[in-house]
Amino acid sequence: MPHPEDLFDAQTDAIGLFREWASDPNTLIVDTETTRLEGGVWEFAAVRLRHPSPVLAYICQPETEWGEKARPMHVARLAEIRAAPRADVFRAVTCEVLNTSRSLSYGGDSDHAVLERTFPGEELPAFGCILTAYAPIYGEWSEKHQDWTFASLTAALEREQVDVSTLPAEHTAYGDALRAALLVQAVAQQLTPFEEEARDNEEARLSSRPPVWDES
Template sequence: MTRLDDIGLDREALRRHLAELNQPNEKAAAALAELENVPHPAQAVLDQFLNWATDPRLAVLDTETTGLHAGDQVIEIAMVDAYGRTLINQRVRPTFPVPAEATAIHGITDEDLKDCPTFDQIWPRLKELLWNHNVVIYNASYDLARMRDTLNATMPDWKQGESGPSEMLLAWRALCKRTECVMEAYAPIYGDWSSWHGSYRWARLSAACAERGVDTSDLKAHSALDDARATLRLIQATAELTPEGLPWIGREEEA
């Protein structure tokens, strides 16, 4: 049997050696410190909501429309500011009758709209609000597309300038580029990962609010003003989350 003395180590030296093995060396300690300083993957997601919740120039926009497809028009539009104050809450008359299936969703009829202004008539006021706020929308691509379709229907020449794109079109493109989508930002927080698509599925506004415990009992679904208010409340509630409550973000490959 080999003894410790036979390999040139005494018990005290071996004890010290084993103790050293359990202590991180300089490189390991530096790597550990660097690792501890790396933000949690969920932090960037939550920072977006914190930025919105603390932005005094924030405005939340929502619309109701004649339908869900290309060519459908806005018939109600609303915006609230960072403090929940109403900036605009306006119904508008489309260039064609409201389909029954759309009325079944939001309850708005042709009779409700017969004395309302058209979209081009409210555009100067709306444009100022859009240009002077940092706009967010729950499902931004949809609302912006329907606003564009409504501009096309009520202001057919709005895109064309004297020798190229109009100033209004260039401004519209800039607006679309800087408008942010709350639905897309919330998807990782909702946590419904699709391995097939390699992304998080979007959540309906009502489902997102329910998950966050947002009280919408005083709000009417499919009202532009109330949906804008619900979105603002969702932003505020989400801004209070911590990364530790979202352990799945950054671990999608394990799903």
């Protein structure tokens, strides 16, 4: 486990990054649903981080075969997917949105890679990865890998006590993009460990002062 000061430094840096993301009005949160880990996109959503609302959301027919785990997970939506336009219909608008914004996703490189597989020939800007940025805040260390343990989006939301009761379902691109946006907002509003220490010291200083009596 890292030394406490190293942990504080890592968490301070992470919260600073979340604050930077949250302060940029051009930041988007992107999420995809795919046919398999190395497959193609069948659902895409991008929401504005500062005031989470959809910028672009669609369902499309994937260009790749379904994986064994993905198909049963989304079986209730297969008829909707089969009736949707082919993915390439959305190529131009997707690339325009991503090329003119700062994009983050919970999966980072994995979401970026699946979009480039779905739209071959496009070179999309890199995505910021919420998963890796959040890891030191989650604070679980892997002795085996000598690195921070990654938290699922669900676990991260539970730790930060983010209310998701009114959001669309999990494992939908729009629902998970909204969840990731609320997570970034929640972390950006936290105090860093050093800010917490300064606050606690100031509260202790004030509480130790002798009372001032009003003798008027």
